[in-house]
Amino acid sequence: MRWLLRMLTVLVIAHPGELFSQASGWSLSVAAKANYTTTSRVFNNPDSPSNDLRSQYVALDNVYGAGVELRFKRPDDNFFISLSVEYLSKHQDQVQSVAFVGPPRRAPVIDGFRLIPVEIGANVFIPLGSEKVQISMGGGVGLYYGTRILSVAGVDAPQQNKPVGYGIHVESSFDYRVIPRVAVRGEMRFRDPEVITENRFNKPVVVYNGSNIPLPADAFRTRINVNGLSFGLGVVLDIL
Secondary structure, three states, X not given: OHXXXXXXXXXXXXXXXXXXXXXXXXXXXXXXXXXXXXOOEEEOOOOOXXXXXXXXXXXXXXXXXXXXXEEEEOOOOOEEEEEEEEEEEEEEEEEEEEOOOOOOEEEEEEXXXXXXXXXXXXXXXXXXXXXXXXEEEEEEEEEEEEXXXXXXXXXXXXXXXXXXXXXXXXXXXXXXXEEOOEEEEEEEEXXXXXXXXXXXXXXXXXXXXXXXXXXXXXXXXXXXXXXXXXXXXXXXXXXO
């Protein structure tokens, strides 16, 4: 995703006039924001025939991230289009029971995920009659690129696939204009994406505290579900 962010930055900063020469009358704003998502879940047995096993998950709460959002709007109406790219990451590092193969053994485990949402939305400003305060509501669709993070006693399980999830989102935002071209923004967004990953350990056995802990030889699947409310806080700059 680095190439996408670099391309957007070059287009917006270096050639804003050329970018919109074919769309006369459209305005553009760019926002940089920090995000906090309340909850997420990692399901370790998504393909199990047992409902009980399929529903078991590890809760990974308090997910932090950052993002960039572009908004395209005509000055004479309240409707606008948004394009946002975010980066979310969460992992936990703790000693826990491991039982991939054989009896449970305790070992240090790093478990988590990274998620990159790319979302397009259609939104509308709620008329307030104020030049400083703007409230908007809307929703849209998104692509979600996920990566599973997993390591047992220093042995990694690299991801074998490049999964993409699809979903919808709804959002609302509050802008307060500080000076004519700069505002601060608070945002609330709900999304419920799911991504299926495949990982494989690069060693069959790990040794921890003198004990051999066998690891699965085959690739295994995991379902990542980021189902919590997302809150954002950022700075907005009007480019055009």
